[in-house]
Amino acid sequence: MAPVIPRSGDAIFASVERVNAELFTLTYGAIVRQLLTDLEEVEEVNKQLDQMGYNIGIRLVDEFLAKSNVSRCIDFKETAEVIAKVGFKMFLGVTASVSNWDADGTCCSIILEDNPLVDFVELPDTCQGLYYCNVLSGVIRGALEMVSMKTEVTWVRDMLRGDDAFELQVKLLKQVPEEYPYKDDE
Amino acid sequence: MAAIYSLYIINKSGGLIFYKDYGSAGRMDTNDSLRVASLWHSMHAISQQLSPVAGCSGIELLEADTFDLHCFQSLTGTKFFVVCEPGTQHMEGLLKAMYELYTDYVLKNPFYEMEMPIRKSG
Numbered sequence: 001m002a003p004v005i006p007r008s009g010d011a012i013f014a015s016v017e018r019v020n021a022e023l024f025t026l027t028y029g030a031i032v033r034q035l036l037t038d039l040e041e042v043e044e045v046n047k048q049l050d051q052m053g054y055n056i057g058i059r060l061v062d063e064f065l066a067k068s069n070v071s072r073c074i075d076f077k078e079t080a081e082v083i084a085k086v087g088f089k090m091f092l093g094v095t096a097s098v099s100n101w102d103a104d105g106t107c108c109s110i111i112l113e114d115n116p117l118v119d120f121v122e123l124p125d126t127c128q129g130l131y132y133c134n135v136l137s138g139v140i141r142g143a144l145e146m147v148s149m150k151t152e153v154t155w156v157r158d159m160l161r162g163d164d165a166f167e168l169q170v171k172l173l174k175q176v177p178e179e180y181p182y183k184d185d186e
Numbered sequence: 187m188a189a190i191y192s193l194y195i196i197n198k199s200g201g202l203i204f205y206k207d208y209g210s211a212g213r214m215d216t217n218d219s220l221r222v223a224s225l226w227h228s229m230h231a232i233s234q235q236l237s238p239v240a241g242c243s244g245i246e247l248l249e250a251d252t253f254d255l256h257c258f259q260s261l262t263g264t265k266f267f268v269v270c271e272p273g274t275q276h277m278e279g280l281l282k283a284m285y286e287l288y289t290d291y292v293l294k295n296p297f298y299e300m301e302m303p304i305r306k307s308g
Contacts, residue, residue: 058300063289065261066282072243072261146262 006070009089016067016090025119032132042129049131053138054145061143064090076172077101079149080108083140083170092116100169109156110140112166123160131155137168150174190280191253191269194219195288197301198263200227204304212269226267230257246278260285 035045064070068086073079077098084096094116100109117133131137137153144151150173157163191212195204202223207213214222230244248255254274257267258281266281266288292304 059289059293062260062262062264062285062293066286066289 006086007068009068009086009095012067012086012090013093018093021093021116022119025116025121028117028135029121032130036127036130042127046129046131046134049134050138050141053135053140054142055138056135057139057142057144058146060091060139061146064143075105076149077105077108079144080110080170083143084110087143088112106172108170110168110170111157112168115159115166118160118166121160128161131158132160133158133166140168140170148176150176189271190274191271192219193268193284194223194226194266195284195304196223196227196265196267199301200224201301201303203302226255226257227265230259230265256281258282258285264288 032045032049035048036042039045039048064087068082068090070082070086073082080098084098088094088096088110092115094112094114096110096112098108098110101107115133117136121132123130123132134155137155141151141153152171152173154169154171155167156169157165157167159166189211190208192205192207192214194202197203200223202220205214205219205223233245234242244259245257247257249272252272253269254272254277255267255269256277257265258278259265264285266284268277268281270277292298298304
């Protein structure tokens with residue numbers, strides 16, 4: 001079987017159907033606004049956004065794997081690079097960078113200079129604890145869980161709170177490969 | 187003329203989520219198709235353990251006298267396999283195309299529950 005060459009983020013981004021960026025940004029903004037009205041507590045909204053992201057991530061990962069032809073990553077470093085370069089490019093049209101690796105290679109930061117979700121957004125004083133883009137942390141967590149990696153994804157820097165970039169810390173907790181349970185009857 | 191007898195999609199726990207036969211050669215009743223699916227799931231998993239080479243990802247092709255079985259497993263554990271006439275070409279391409287269609291039409295359907303049988307309408 002001929003080896004399949006992984007496609008670059010740009011190539012896939014150009015070939016999939018896209019929606020208007022402003023429509024996307026405004027729809028997301030409407031969702032967050034509605035969640036704030038319904039749930040009132042900023043912490044609840046953060047949790048709900050993460051859960052929504054998780055539900056998106058578990059389905060998104062198959063689309064990502066089908067369209068990008070990436071093969072199994074050798075280690076977590078490669079995984080993070082693929083998420084930042086191919087994943088973000090393919091779905092959001094922006095490239096992220098990976099840095100701040102820890103000594104074991106299990107924790108890194110994904111930095112986004114440009115984030116289409118936050119165009120036109122300003123956080124009012126009443127929503128200071130809000131992680132507006134928390135859906136992204138859920139997406140990454142959900143997607144990685146479907147490929148046997150349990151991770152914890154948190155926001156380190158958030159431009160809506162005054163920092164200079166968006167930085168997500170992705171920490172690999174456990175690799176849980178699917179094992180055929182033949183040892184169960186012993 | 188090379189022909190496909192049947193198509194199966196199984197979820198990561200081995201349950202059949204989609205089955206379609208083309209023509210009477212591949213036809214099976216529901217119970218049999220469920221059995222074939224779980225049997226294949228087990229064989230696929232066992233083959234990974236039996237492999238003398240580390241990092242084996244399971245059976246990709248089974249050739250028998252009267253049929254060939256091509257299997258594709260995604261990195262998320264979903265398996266797509268097709269039973270066809272011996273010598274049928276381009277089945278890997280077919281399976282990859284099916285994977286893309288699965289991601290575009292099944293997973294993006296908000297009413298589709300993950301790991302559940304795919305309901306075809308019309």
